[in-house]
Amino acid sequence: xxxxxxxxxxxxxxxxxxxxxxxxxxxxxxxxxxxxxxxxxxxxxxxxxxxxxxxxxxxxxxxxxxxxxxxxxxxxxxxxxxxxxxxxxxxxxxxxxxxxxxxxxxxxxxxxxxxxxxxxxxxxxxxxxxxxxxxxxxxxxxxxxxxxxxxxxxxxxxxxxxxxxxxxxxxxxxxxxxxxxxxxxxxxxxxxxxxxxxxxx
Amino acid sequence: xxxxxxxxxxxxxxxxxxxxxxxxxxxxxxxxxxxxxxxxxxxxxxxxxxxxxxxxxxxxxxxxxxxxxxxxxxxxxxxxxxxxxxxxxxxxxxxxxxxxxxxxxxxxxxxxxxxxxxxxxxxxxxxxxxxxxxxxxxxxxxxxxxxxxxxxxxxxxxxxxxxxxxxxxxxxxxxxxxxxxxxxxxxxxxxxxxxxxxxxx
Numbered sequence: 445x446x447x448x449x450x451x452x453x454x455x456x457x458x459x460x461x462x463x464x465x466x467x468x469x470x471x472x473x474x475x476x477x478x479x480x481x482x483x484x485x486x487x488x489x490x491x492x493x494x495x496x497x498x499x500x501x502x503x504x505x506x507x508x509x510x511x512x513x514x515x516x517x518x519x520x521x522x523x524x525x526x527x528x529x530x531x532x533x534x535x536x537x538x539x540x541x542x543x544x545x546x547x548x549x550x551x552x553x554x555x556x557x558x559x560x561x562x563x564x565x566x567x568x569x570x571x572x573x574x575x576x577x578x579x580x581x582x583x584x585x586x587x588x589x590x591x592x593x594x595x596x597x598x599x600x601x602x603x604x605x606x607x608x609x610x611x612x613x614x615x616x617x618x619x620x621x622x623x624x625x626x627x628x629x630x631x632x633x634x635x636x637x638x639x640x641x642x643x644x645x
Numbered sequence: 646x647x648x649x650x651x652x653x654x655x656x657x658x659x660x661x662x663x664x665x666x667x668x669x670x671x672x673x674x675x676x677x678x679x680x681x682x683x684x685x686x687x688x689x690x691x692x693x694x695x696x697x698x699x700x701x702x703x704x705x706x707x708x709x710x711x712x713x714x715x716x717x718x719x720x721x722x723x724x725x726x727x728x729x730x731x732x733x734x735x736x737x738x739x740x741x742x743x744x745x746x747x748x749x750x751x752x753x754x755x756x757x758x759x760x761x762x763x764x765x766x767x768x769x770x771x772x773x774x775x776x777x778x779x780x781x782x783x784x785x786x787x788x789x790x791x792x793x794x795x796x797x798x799x800x801x802x803x804x805x806x807x808x809x810x811x812x813x814x815x816x817x818x819x820x821x822x823x824x825x826x827x828x829x830x831x832x833x834x835x836x837x838x839x840x841x842x843x844x845x846x
Contacts, residue, residue: 496807500819507818507828606697617708618701623824627708 448477450632451612453600454546455484456530457523458608459491459505462554463512464622465547465609471625475633481537481546483530484597484608492523505554508622517557524553525561527593531584532566534592541573548572649678651833652813654801655747656685657731658724659809660692660706663755664713665823666748666810672826676834682738682747684731685798685809693724706755709823718758725754726762728794732785733767735793742774749773 452468454461472479491498502518509516529549536542548569552558558565567577583589603612611619611628619628653669655662673680692699703719710717730750737743749770753759759766768778784790804813812820812829820829 496805499805500821604697604700620701
């Protein structure tokens with residue numbers, strides 16, 4: 445396995461995962477870094493728990509997306525129930541249209557304000573990719589896929605991940621937030637040596 | 646008052662305020678932006694409440710400071726009691742050595758691991774600036790300064806500030822975090838027009 449690998453941990457309900465998901469492909473490609481996408485499954489948002497932080501986040505996201513020429517709306521409800529989208533993403537892992545599917549989910553949710561808990565919305569996105577919706581909507585409900593999502597969420601916790609988007613490198617670095625995307629890709633593109641392992645301060 | 650003004654809200658216990666405080670002078674000066682420093686007074690740290698986030702933060706800070714060639718150690722205890730430092734900073738506001746004092750407090754705490762709750766440490770920093778420590782250590786204990794710190798912390802809450810470092814502009818924008826320093830300075834250096842006021846999304 446190449447050392448130029450970066451694991452991208454995202455959550456479809458996570459607002460800052462939206463610009464990160466839209467940006468990571470081009471940035472990683474330019475640095476020669478292979479991205480492995482890892483969906484997580486959450487059930488609440490820290491931005492609803494802390495009101496002042498939530499108000500700030502929407503304005504900050506609006507400013508960020510304006511810079512990136514990305515549309516942004518606040519989906520209702522927020523956070524969305526992302527279990528279906530995450531399971532479909534897991535069922536689709538390895539497919540050539542997988543990354544485009546993920547970007548379309550984010551675009552529908554935060555660019556179009558659509559409810560991604562709706563099987564019709566997810567099915568429509570699959571359909572646009574030329575994929576039979578029924579196949580993946582059914583696969584999403586199998587015990588195998590449900591179990592895989594659970595294991596992946598446990599993996600995230602074991603790696604010390606506490607939010608999304610997060611990025612982890614093979615030599616054990618964790619980067620949190622859309623703001624750290626460039627730093628994470630730069631780290632992943634460094635040659636790995638034993639002395640790179642960090643010490644605790 | 647010039648529109649090219651940025652209010653810098655910091656907390657001496659706040660880890661990410663350390664690189665922000667070390668960087669803001671040069672970045673604002675280059676953009677022709679006047680910085681008004683506003684100390685806050687906290688009594689806990691979100692990084693001690695959430696263990697995984699805390700572990701991440703120290704490693705992230707270590708990486709950031711390495712990039713900036715800033716030394717970084719974890720002060721003990723963390724967070725430090727910053728009431729004395731914040732009150733001395735308020736008593737010293739307007740003095741020509743005020744900003745250097747603030748940088749020295751951060752340097753002693755996060756660069757040197759010293760306890761800034763200790764009047765001897767704060768007095769030593771004042772002494773290094775050629776200022777009589779007794780004058781400002783006494784001023785820090787006056788009802789006027791204590792009241793001013795309380796009012797400033799209330800101002801911060803009214804502005805929607807929920808963490809440090811934060812930056813606010815005269816046209817009502819809030820930017821949170823060392824990562825937003827450049828964006829905040831860039832915003833403050835824009836000409837202000839009525840249409841710049843943001844809409845809620």
